[in-house]
Amino acid sequence: MPSTEPTFIAKYALETVPRYTSYPPATKFRGGTGLDQWRHWMGQQGDAPALSVYVHIPFCKSMCWYCGCHTTIPNGHQRVRNYLAALDTDIKRRAEIAPADARVCHIHFGGGSPDMLKADEFRTVMRRIRSAFHVMPDAEIAVELDPRELDQELCQAMAEAGVNRVSLGVQDLSEEVQKLIHRIQPRETVQAAVEQLREVGITAINMDMMYGLPAQTVRHVCDTAEAISEMGADRVSVFGYAHVPWFKKHQRAIPEDRLPAAAERFDQMQAAGRALSKVGYDRIGLDHFARPDDPLAQASRGGGLRRNFQGYTTDPSTILVGLGASAISECPQGYVQTEPNPVRYATAVTGNADMLVRGTERSPAQRAVATRIADLLCHFETRLEPADRLDRIADMVEDGLARIDRGRIILTEAGRPYVRNLAARLDPEFRFSTDQHSVAV
Ligand code: SF4
Structure with missing residues (x-):
């Protein structure tokens, strides 16, 4: 009789399979699917569709060695300003071809680090989105934040612009792990960010943690899970570090001999789940956790749970408009992705060329x-x-x-x-x- 407790089985744990944040997976996207195709698909949507907007900010102050995101370290803030000028045009162009009666239910800022925007810049982007799209009064407006970079002025601007959920990247709170991943962020830094956000009225707080990082142990993972719970996160995502140094060159700075082996990774993943369940979180799908009264947990129990590029969500939208470099847009008929390079993206947008460079139709x-x-x-x-x-x-x-x-x-x-x-x-x-x-x- 097989055991019911999950155990490490190398045959499956080491199998390379898609993440299935989209279907077909992004590895199947090809060139030749652009703005004309997206416009055509937008003409086929039903009445008053629910629409989600994703805004990608591809900049960070410094590079974390484990990073797998589309981001760059800008040499001065002028690069961010140039990018935002292009984003402004992108918002208008994409809103013009969205169904006129579409209702925006979710807005998500990801990156990179959206906190690279100054308070006024954030306000301007939100103003542009609100004037271009019909944003519902109860829309969820979420922002991914680096706890190390938060300032009070930006927090205030986000609150005034309607932000009502944030995700803080925590990863692991041990000093040794933080040194090896080039992201020094003691617990006090995360705690201070949480307090800053609460002070301005942003109280729905998600935190991300990771396993499989260099020098990480089951103990580190459990301590981080416990601290996250004590700091009051409503939702927690637990992601495995994907070591792909041939693809993400900065990952070469990660000492490979300090990476946990596959069986240890599995134990860390399981330990994180057990630690979070023990302190009262419900398990949501594969790798998310939420307080039982959180809307994500309610959706999981009630059948309204969905999955998109950001993971598990309550977002009911059938259209996702991805704005900014590398952003993916989705509708029932297929996917399109914008040019991933921020400079080439800005050149295409401001030159009135097609900034959507790849994608796939979905039968x-x-x-x-x-x-x-x-x-x-x-x-x-x-x-x-x-x-x-x-x-x-x-x-x-x-x-x-x-x-x-x-x-x-x-x-x-x-x-x-x-x-x-x-x-x-x-x-x-x-x-x-x-x-x-x-x-x-
Ligand atoms: S803050 Fe996030 S996006 Fe930026 S380098 Fe670190 S992991 Fe990557």
Whole structure:
């Protein structure tokens, strides 16, 4: 009888599978899908669709060695100003081709570090978005923040502009780990940021933590989870460090001999989950946690949980307009991505050229697969379809990680950490031998 406790199984933990933040995955995006295609798709939306806006700020004050984001360290603030001038035009162009009756329910600033914007700059961007789009009075307006860089003036500007949720990057609170990842941020710094935000009335606070960092141990992960709970985070995301130094060159500064082995990573991931559950968080999908009264936990219980590029969300929108360099836009018909290089992005936008450089159309069959994969990632089960290749999931069933019951395929408790492996097996386009992705755990 297989154990119900998840255990490390190298065969699955080391399998390289898509993250499935989109379907088809971003690795399938190709050139030739641009503004004309997006305009065409926007003409096919229903009445008064819910719309989400994502704004990418691709700048940081200094580089964290573990970073996997699209960001740069600008040589002076003029580069940020140039970028914001282009973003201004981008907002107008994209709003002009969005459905005129679309209602904006969510706005999310990510990066990079959106706190690289000065208070007035943040106010201006929000003003432009509000005048270009129809932003609902109860829209969620969320910003990712680096706790090291917050100042009171920006906090005040964010509150006045309607920001009502923030995500603080915490990662790990041990000094040794922080030195090795080039991000010195003692607990007091995070605590001070939380207090600053609360003072201006921004009280919905998410925190991100990581496992798999150099010199990190189960103890470090548990201590960080405990501190995050004490600081009062409503939601916590737990991400595994993806070491890809051939792709992200600054990661070469991470000492590889200090990285935990795959089995230790697994133990850290499990320990984080146990520590957060013990102090009262509900587990949401694969890697998020929320207080039971938080809307994300309520959505998870009530069936309204969704998944997008930022992870698990309550956002009901069918259209995502991605603004800024590297941002991805989504609608039922497909995806488009803007030019990732901030300078080339700004040149394209201000030169009235196409800043959308790649993407993919999504067929009705692919939409159906996307729905099933989202079911799996949000609720750990989905219906079995006649076209499913049972031989592709046989190993996970035999290993006690999944079971088939009354026309549904269900992850067992032991199988939940391997949900992406099951998704890959149900993805008719995924080829284990050739597709390049990150390890599953
Ligand atoms: S603050 Fe975030 S986006 Fe910026 S370098 Fe560090 S990890 Fe990357």
